[in-house]
Amino acid sequence: MGAIQRFVSGDQASYERRFEQVIGNSPALESVLDQVERVAPTSSTVLILGETGTGKELIAHAIHNLSARCGRPFVRLNCAAIPLDLLESELFGHEKGAFTGAIAQKIGRFELADKGTLFLDEVGDIPPALQPKLLRVLQEQEFERLGSTRTHQVDVRLVAATNRNLTEMANRGEFRSDLYYRLNVFPITLPPLRERREDIPALVAHFVEIYGRRMSRQIEHIAPGTMAALVSYPWPGNIRELQNLIERAVILSDDGVLPNPLPSVATLDTSTSPAATTLKGSERILILNTLESVGWVIGGPKGAAAKLDLKRTTLIHKMQKLGISRSSHQRSPGTTRSGSQEQLSQLQ
Numbered sequence: 001m002g003a004i005q006r007f008v009s010g011d012q013a014s015y016e017r018r019f020e021q022v023i024g025n026s027p028a029l030e031s032v033l034d035q036v037e038r039v040a041p042t043s044s045t046v047l048i049l050g051e052t053g054t055g056k057e058l059i060a061h062a063i064h065n066l067s068a069r070c071g072r073p074f075v076r077l078n079c080a081a082i083p084l085d086l087l088e089s090e091l092f093g094h095e096k097g098a099f100t101g102a103i104a105q106k107i108g109r110f111e112l113a114d115k116g117t118l119f120l121d122e123v124g125d126i127p128p129a130l131q132p133k134l135l136r137v138l139q140e141q142e143f144e145r146l147g148s149t150r151t152h153q154v155d156v157r158l159v160a161a162t163n164r165n166l167t168e169m170a171n172r173g174e175f176r177s178d179l180y181y182r183l184n185v186f187p188i189t190l191p192p193l194r195e196r197r198e199d200i201p202a203l204v205a206h207f208v209e210i211y212g213r214r215m216s217r218q219i220e221h222i223a224p225g226t227m228a229a230l231v232s233y234p235w236p237g238n239i240r241e242l243q244n245l246i247e248r249a250v251i252l253s254d255d256g257v258l259p260n261p262l263p264s265v266a267t268l269d270t271s272t273s274p275a276a277t278t279l280k281g282s283e284r285i286l287i288l289n290t291l292e293s294v295g296w297v298i299g300g301p302k303g304a305a306a307k308l309d310l311k312r313t314t315l316i317h318k319m320q321k322l323g324i325s326r327s328s329h330q331r332s333p334g335t336t337r338s339g340s341q342e343q344l345s346q347l348q
């Protein structure tokens with residue numbers, strides 16, 4: 001049972017709605033959602049860490065939506081996307097005439113987020129010159145607009161995110177350690193998709209549903225081989241990459257069948273499976289994936305031997321040599337882990 005259901009008391013419908021976009025129930029994701037549920041109702045600063053495309057922004061929204069601030073603004077600022085000289089005024093605002101080009105007064109994001117949540121994305125990219133000012137507003141909840149001496153008080157909950165290693169940056173002196181400690185009150189690390197492959201089938205179904213509806217294309221079938229390939233791919237771009245690939249596959253689909261959007265060499269998970277870096281290991285994975293994709297049928301025109309362009313007896317011989325048998329590799333009934341994942345964990 002998922003973390004969401006476990007913690008439901010009272011208003012179940014609205015509770016689930018606030019998490020509606022977060023798909024998956026792997027133990028790794030559930031542990032993240034447990035942390036989200038714990039920290040959301042407080043006003044503590046949250047630091048969301050994780051590789052690109054792991055859902056940091058989605059989780060930042062979930063924290064806001066589950067907090068008492070949810071009726072108040074959620075203001076986002078990407079620190080990496082704003083030129084250095086504009087970032088300060090984006091954060092704190094400026095008075096008319098504060099600098100050349102300041103033709104009108106501007107309200108900064110901290111003021112806009114008053115009583116709400118400020119999401120500082122790519123916080124690792126905040127330039128050293130601005131770091132003391134950010135530390136001050138986090139500690140004192142007060143700041144001045146550029147060109148003004150008047151101090152403004154705000155009540156802002158900060159959620160920050162980065163895919164950079166802030167600990168190392170602080171150790172190397174590239175990020176102020178006092179600011180790092182202030183941001184690191186409640187860190188939440190999002191696991192990469194390759195560490196929670198159990199969630200891939202549900203994510204695939206979710207994005208197939210979304211893009212199918214958006215493009216008025218009904219997808220009725222995903223071949224087991226396609227799903228096995230999607231589950232074993234290493235996903236360096238995580239959920240965003242999966243989402244984009246499914247969008248492409250839906251565009252390319254015919255007759256209600258989802259085509260395999262992965263290039264054929266990519267379906268072998270060479271980055272995470274040491275066994276696949278040897279010829280024997282690659283052969284083993286290829287044979288296992290093929291057998292799985294055809295339901296372990298060896299002979300006949302639709303069998304694994306034909307797909308691999310091997311004689312039936314040759315395939316059987318190779319399987320014996322590599323110790324591949326259906327009983328040791330097929331998934332047991334009732335398990336939610338995919339066969340491919342079992343293959344991988346057995347190979348690692």
Ligand SMILES: Nc1ncnc2c1ncn2[C@@H]1O[C@H](COP(=O)(O)OP(=O)(O)OP(=O)(O)O)[C@@H](O)[C@H]1O
Pocket residue numbers: 021022023024050051052053054055056057058059163206239240243
């Ligand atoms: N668990 C999930 N369920 C459904 N969709 C998800 C999930 N996690 C991420 N997504 C989707 O994947 C995409 C990427 O997520 P998001 O933008 O939150 O990632 P990110 O960690 O902020 O990436 P980056 O570091 O590149 O900014 C979004 O469209 C988001 O809705």
Ligand SMILES: [Mg+2]
Pocket residue numbers: 056057121
């Ligand atoms: Mg992001």
